[in-house]
Amino acid sequence: MSTEPRLTPLPADEWDDGVRHALSPLLPASHATPDFAGNILGTLVRHQPLTHAYLTFNAHLLRESTLSARLREVAILRAALVSRSDYLWDHHVPLAQRAGLTDDDIEGVRVGAAADGVDAAVVRAVDELAESKTLTDATWALVREHLDERQVLDLIFTIGCYQVLAVTVNALGIQPEEH
Structure with missing residues (x-):
């Protein structure tokens, strides 16, 4: 990079x-x-x-997403992490906190051991989509335990959208803002 x-x-x-x-x-x-x-x-x-x-x-x-702001930020944080985009991670931690994630929740997303069941399902979905570009039947079933079909679509598109943004940030070498 x-x-x-x-x-x-x-x-x-x-x-x-x-x-x-x-x-x-x-x-x-x-x-x-x-x-x-x-x-x-x-x-x-x-x-x-x-x-x-x-x-x-x-x-x-x-x-307009059917996902809660909290769940959306879980997906974005994990997508930033697995895409190795420190820039997006650093930008979204404060947004995740405003959406209700605690420091422990954010650490769980970071290490891939989310304590909350729906967070864990989202982390698993992000990881599988990043690695294999699809979801296993087991992960699909887990995600569907928590999300309806519109939420699943919003989740998959959120993950993909932020993977694209992470790739762009990384490939262009976009630098953190100076404060």
Whole structure:
């Protein structure tokens, strides 16, 4: 994995209405600024149509998903971890805490030993999808004990969405924001 950025965020003087439109599925115009958007979105807007399409999908998963915010963050954290994306892990730990995960819950997700049954099912699903790109019948049955069919679809798409984002962050060498 690159330690140097391969693409950097679009310079502030190049932000225009096209950039704001690209970010609009996720960010209101008032927040479509280089400082607020951060390094991921600031880099992705180098390809505005792709960014708009991806963020439309991502916004559904963040705002319209049938998964609870808590369960969504379990899936995202584990996807970030198995994709070796420290950037996404670091960004989503505070979101997971706001969604109700305790430090012990987050550690369980990190080590693959979630204490909660539904969390454990989600961790197992993320791991299998990352490794084999499918779910075993046993994991499918376990996930279905906890989730209805729409939730299962949202779960699988959330995992895949964040795996794609992790691959992008890693391949582009997107750097953490300086605070």
